[in-house]
Amino acid sequence: MRECRSISICLRERDDWLKVNLGGIVPLSTVDWLGRAALVVFLRGCPLRCPHCHNQRLQTGESRVAFHVIASRIVAQVKGTRSAARTPVPLSMQIDLDDASQRASSKPFVDAFVLSGGEPLHQPDACARLFRLAKSLHLATGLETSGYYPDRLERLLEMNLVDKVFLDLKTALVETDYERATGSSGAAVFVRESLDICCKQGVALDTRSTVFPEMPSGPQLAEVAEMLLELKAKYPENRLESLILQQGHAREGEPWFEPVSLEAMQEMAGAFRTGIKVQVRAAPKIKWTN
Ligand code: SF4
Structure with missing residues (x-):
């Protein structure tokens, strides 16, 4: 009823x-x-x-x-x-x-x-x-x-x-880096504000970074992980569940490039300070036969 x-x-x-x-x-x-x-x-x-x-x-x-x-x-x-x-x-x-x-x-x-x-x-x-x-x-x-x-x-x-x-966290929230990752200016400050709001309000939150060969780099991702740890400490009511690193691929119409390997992404994640759950995801390798 x-x-x-x-x-x-x-x-x-x-x-x-x-x-x-x-x-x-x-x-x-x-x-x-x-x-x-x-x-x-x-x-x-x-x-x-x-x-x-x-x-x-x-x-x-x-x-x-x-x-x-x-x-x-x-x-x-x-x-x-x-x-x-x-x-x-x-x-x-x-x-x-x-x-x-x-x-x-x-x-x-x-x-x-x-x-x-x-x-x-x-x-x-x-x-x-x-x-x-x-x-x-x-x-x-x-x-x-x-x-x-x-x-x-x-x-x-x-x-x-x-x-x-x-x-989505395209890279570390440094304006110049974010501008390069998003093709637009001024986004980093808004993203940071959104993160604060989610953590403060205690909504369940997954953050995702798509890893491409040129960006984000290991150190940039470590910076992202560090920022998330700071947010967790700042807002005890947060429900930040994980940082997901996902393998980036060339989009349709873009020249093909070799994606960052699962092993390389795992190595990046291994350098993060503990205290945050990190998931690493890669698309399965497809072998085409004629
Ligand atoms: S990936 Fe595409 S849809 Fe998503 S924020 Fe960037 S431009 Fe917008």
């Missing part, structure tokens, strides 16, 4: 004006939030220009979709309904309230909802609305962010809409 009511709250918003600049929806991902089966919504738009960005097509552009259409697709994917079709369906068919209570009692396959991008906080209203919808579906909510919008992040956390933050 409770769930049915919360779904209907979302439905009442279907005539709303809000249009979301949508990048895409991945119905099931097990890599964005390890240990969970997540539905991931990618929002378009990002203020940064990281040279190896794998989602370049989401940095700019317009593909506005009415909120109720996206909401309908999310409910359909989570609970299962005919409106799971990718093409827009007539408004009257988008969510059937009679079916909703039945679906609400079924065990959903996905148990988490992740907003990614682009930079999702580029569209703060869409983030809040989508997270509210996910909460009404009893999904755990995760936000993948560059940390560029600390004020917007803080507001979402104050509204208790985010269960876990995945924050």
Whole structure:
């Protein structure tokens, strides 16, 4: 009964004006939030220009979709309904309230909802609305962010809409280094502010650094680890779970380069002072045969 009511709250918003600049929806991902089966919504738009960005097509552009259409697709994917079709369906068919209570009692396959991008906080209203919808579906909510919008992040956390933050740390938070890693100026100070906010508010937090051959280097990563240790000491209420080092690869259209090996990343992590959980991840080597 409770769930049915919360779904209907979302439905009442279907005539709303809000249009979301949508990048895409991945119905099931097990890599964005390890240990969970997540539905991931990618929002378009990002203020940064990281040279190896794998989602370049989401940095700019317009593909506005009415909120109720996206909401309908999310409910359909989570609970299962005919409106799971990718093409827009007539408004009257988008969510059937009679079916909703039945679906609400079924065990959903996905148990988490992740907003990614682009930079999702580029569209703060869409983030809040989508997270509210996910909460009404009893999904755990995760936000993948560059940390560029600390004020917007803080507001979402104050509204208790985010269960876990995945924050990218491109390199040490030194402005010149960060400028090189993001192709944009002024980001380092915002990222630091976002980190402080997450630790202060005690939201579950994973930080991620993608390691490319030219950056971040071992010493830069050691600086990142040191900063995280300082934050842990400064905010005892923090729930900083880990620093993830992930292997960076050439993006589509970029000249190929040899990724930093798993062993080299493990060696970098081995030089960090203890006190922080470090995970090292590399894509499996694929051997192509004709
Ligand atoms: S922050 Fe993410 S989406 Fe934005 S340019 Fe960098 S890698 Fe791409």
